[in-house]
Amino acid sequence: MKINVNELKPGYIIEYKGKLWALVKGDHVKPGKGPAYLQAELKAIPEGTKLNQRFNTSETVDNVELDQADHQFLYAEGEDQLVFMNQETFEQITLSKAIIGEGVVFLQEGMVVKVKSHDGQPLIVVLPDKVTCTIVEADPVVKGQTAASSYKHAILDNGLRVLVPPHVESGTRIVVNTADGAYIERAKA
Incomplete structure (x- = not known):
């Protein structure tokens, strides 16, 4: 069109x-x-x-209008392949990690993503806007840093480094933006 x-x-x-x-x-x-x-x-x-x-x-x-379908991530196959299942037809497809790009670090088992395709060929995988991760390591709080914009470094369970507020400790589950890897908030319950 x-x-x-x-x-x-x-x-x-x-x-x-x-x-x-x-x-x-x-x-x-x-x-x-x-x-x-x-x-x-x-x-x-x-x-x-x-x-x-x-x-x-x-x-x-x-x-170009792309066809879009929800797919659930099942598992990684080898170094570069990912297996997804169509939520409507239950067909399984195998895609390269390259199709997701840098956002592949946020992919979690069981996560539902949108796979956009053209003429039956998958082209784009769209991750959810937010994902919940666990902090495995966080810098200690520096005393005297009371400025509202003070943040510290933390490492997530997927290996990504993010900036988090000083009150967030190791073991805390947080919500992260998949577009840029930025901290959004603490995970609820």
Whole structure:
């Protein structure tokens, strides 16, 4: 389906130069002289290569609708393969860790993720926005640090280093943002 470049938003998938691209970032620019344009940062799917492209606002591009299905993560197979089960059909699929990217550290057994595919080919795995992790090691509290913005380093059960408030200790379960690995809050119960 063709759409005008002005309608593009981050997360849209377009077909451009014979490949599928995800719009990571798009800045609409109206210079003092000359026509307006969209400065787009595109990421190739599934390769992950990036492209900075300038589109004239009068252009149209092919918007690609991806099929989406909930899949449950079952287990890792070998060094690089992950096995998921479709929640509706109970079919199992094996995907490479590369399809998830850096977010693979947040993947937990039994976690339900969204697998987006095009023509039956899985392209993107979308993790939940938040995940609960346990702190295995935390820096000691430094006396006298009472500033509201003081944080200390902690290591999670998945090996990720995060900044946490001083009152959070080793063994505490916390909620972490999967997009950037930032501390959100203590886990409830």
